[in-house]
Amino acid sequence: MKTNAAGIRLIQQFEGLRLAAYQDMVGVWTIGYGHTGPEVKKGLTITQQQADQLLAADLETFETGIGKAVTVPLSANQFSALVSFSYNLGLGNLRSSTLLRLLNQGDYAGAAAQFPRWDRAGGQPVAGLLRRRQAEQVLFQQGA
Template sequence: MKINHAGLALIKHFEGLRLIAYQDLVGVWTIGYGHTGADVRAGLRITDAEAEQLLLGDLARFEAGVANAVKVPLNPNQFAALVSFSYNLGLGSLQQSTLLRLLNRGDYAGAAEQFPRWNRAGGNAVAGLTRRRLEEQKLFRTPASD
């Protein structure tokens, strides 16, 4: 399964596009649409096209991670919400979450209720993360239109 347009737009909106490397709220070097890794360092500059390629490459890993972690059927919006969640927080956070445990038991409503709990960075609630989790929750609850 691949992330849908709504999920991609959500990620791009909340990550924002930065063409010069910067340190995020917890000090991780980041560039493009939230790309991190050993290749990101102070002074790095990329183009719009490179940012798009980095995002698509990163998403493939998160799509596979979500697909492997979730044992129940998902509609495209549920999948996209979980990819966005994992892209922002890491696959380990999803894998160890109550959200995933509830979801894999078939408790979709209970899983949806877990999104807002993940709004902290460095131990503090962050308004932008609160907004993102609510948008992911909304997407997760949105029936597929296909």
Template sequence: MCNFTYSDAGFALTKQFEGLRLTAYQDQVGVWTIGYGHTGGEVHGGMTITEDQADTLLHSDVAAAVTCVNRAVTSNIAQSQFDALVDFVFNLGCGSLLSSTLLRYINAGQFDLAAPQFLLWDHAGGVVVPGLLARRQAEMALFQSTTP
């Protein structure tokens, strides 16, 4: 188990791929969304927020991903690797990490085998999604940028 906090570089990565919308909109499946991908019962049509409010919501929303990674990873990792994993979990959910070969390789200390595993998570509906591929490539690059 590790005890990291999400760094500014990690937040920058998440912000880059989530994008910022200060007016609520309905996503592809009709869920009201605002800020950096924030959803919840309080989000509704016509709602607007400031960028500072969006940052606050993102910090709150990412907390579950931080907790998941801190609990799941048992090997010694670097901050950049933690940040890559938090973005992965924020986007895909804790269950995806927990059941992944990615996590198995990381906990075995096999970082060279773990890194390419990010790229296997670029599909939606059985089709490669360019935005997901770009996000996984960015996570993999961040993961590989430092080793413990």
């Protein structure tokens, strides 16, 4: 499966676009639409085209990860909500989550209820993360 347009918009909206490397709220060097990695360092700048390419490559990584982690059927919106969740929190957090456990048991409603629980950075609640989790939850709960 591929991330749908609604999922991509959600990621772009909440990640924002920065063409110069910056440190996120927990100190991780980041660029583009929330791209991280060993090549992202202070002083790095990229173009819009490079940001779009990084996003596309990152999406493929998370799409593959969701495909391997989830064992139940997903709608396009459910899949895209999980890509956004993992894009922000990492596949490791998804794999170890109650959200994934409930989902793979077929408890879609229980899984959806887990999204808002992931609203912390550095151990502290963050209003922006709660808004993102709520948007992911809404997308997950929509049909299609």
